[in-house]
Amino acid sequence: MGKNKLSRFAENATFDHVVQPSFAELQAAELPLRGKWNSGFFKRDAPLVLELGCGGGEYTVGLAQLRPGKNYIGVDIKGARIWRGARTAHERGLANVGFLRTHVDHILRCFGKHEVDEIWLTFSDPQIGKARKRLTSPLFLARYKEILKPGGIIHLKTDSPLLYEYTLEQIAEHKLRTEESSADVYAELMPRISPEEQAVMNIRTYYERLWLEEGRTIHYVRFGW
Ligand SMILES: C[S@@+](CC[C@H](N)C(=O)[O-])C[C@H]1O[C@@H](n2cnc3c(N)ncnc32)[C@H](O)[C@@H]1O
Numbered sequence: 001m002g003k004n005k006l007s008r009f010a011e012n013a014t015f016d017h018v019v020q021p022s023f024a025e026l027q028a029a030e031l032p033l034r035g036k037w038n039s040g041f042f043k044r045d046a047p048l049v050l051e052l053g054c055g056g057g058e059y060t061v062g063l064a065q066l067r068p069g070k071n072y073i074g075v076d077i078k079g080a081r082i083w084r085g086a087r088t089a090h091e092r093g094l095a096n097v098g099f100l101r102t103h104v105d106h107i108l109r110c111f112g113k114h115e116v117d118e119i120w121l122t123f124s125d126p127q128i129g130k131a132r133k134r135l136t137s138p139l140f141l142a143r144y145k146e147i148l149k150p151g152g153i154i155h156l157k158t159d160s161p162l163l164y165e166y167t168l169e170q171i172a173e174h175k176l177r178t179e180e181s182s183a184d185v186y187a188e189l190m191p192r193i194s195p196e197e198q199a200v201m202n203i204r205t206y207y208e209r210l211w212l213e214e215g216r217t218i219h220y221v222r223f224g225w
Contacts, residue, residue: 008083012101018086020079020101026109035112041098042071047117050075052104052135053124055206057085057097062203063120064089064097070117073098075107104135111147119144119154123207126160136167141174145225153179153224157201159211164219171223178223185218 012018019041021031038045047070051060054074064072074097076082082099089097102110127133134140136156144154156167164183171178182189190198201220208218 005080008080012079012083012086015086015090015099017089017097018082018099018101021110023103026102026106031110034110035115037073037098037111037115038071042096044071046071046096048073048115049118049120050107050111050116051120051122052107053121054085054099055081055122057082057088057099058205058208059120059122059203060097060099061085061088061092061094063200064094065092066199066203068096071096071098073100075100075102075104075110077101077103104140108143108146113146114149114152116147117149117152119148119152121154121156121158122205123158123211124156124163126158126163126166128162131166134163134166136163136170138170138174141170141176148224151224153222155220155222157185157208157218157220159208159216159218161217161219164221167221167223171221176223176225178221180220180222182220183217185220187217189220 012020019033033040037048049063049070049072051057051074054060054076057074060072060074074082074085079101082101086099100110121135124135131137132139158164185201190201
């Protein structure tokens with residue numbers, strides 16, 4: 001393993017705002033913070049927002065700055081990527097940001113029933129040929145329904161037409177409510193939304209920057225039950 005990665009892992013271990021349960025711990029029992037993220041971790045009651053597969057946590061940190069009245073948790077399996085977001089949140093003194101290093105398959109062991117207000121899925125792997133593994137598959141939607149409050153919402157921002165179309169199909173099949181949908185964020189959505197919403201859509205993740213440089217179109221859909 002590279003020296004850089006090791007030093008990032010070491011720094012993660014010193015951060016109070018990074019939670020890293022071992023696989024064995026989560027196999028044996030649910031996370032002690034499950035159902036208690038606001039009282040036990042953030043020490044304040046506020047809407048709880050997750051970014052799943054957060055990578056460097058650009059949405060987690062960016063939203064936390066734009067909307068300080070909410071609590072944000074970035075979830076990713078890769079410690080070196082989480083470190084990027086955790087380091088930035090630390091440098092910017094953001095008390096409303098946390099990171100959880102775990103596999104997304106474990107979310108029901110980490111978040112309680114109706115504990116979450118919003119979920120962001122940012123440039124998730126489209127899992128070509130493996131629909132079951134997509135983060136908007138029926139399996140994941142059922143998990144989100146469990147942890148989201150009634151009226152809670154899911155945001156998907158993606159460069160993948162496959163994942164975007166698949167998600168629209170799932171929304172229709174599950175008779176979910178679409179709040180917003182655009183096949184082209186920058187050409188079609190931006191001109192018709194408020195400056196506050198534009199600021200949210202203008203947050204660029206690491207992968208989004210890569211795809212924009214390649215000239216890809218960005219898609220967005222916001223939906224819930
Ligand atoms: C394509 S990257 C997108 C990262 C970031 N959201 C961005 O836009 O830059 C997908 C991310 O999902 C994470 N990931 C993939 N499978 C995962 C899993 N099963 N559990 C948690 N994170 C996972 C990867 O580590 C990676 O950071």
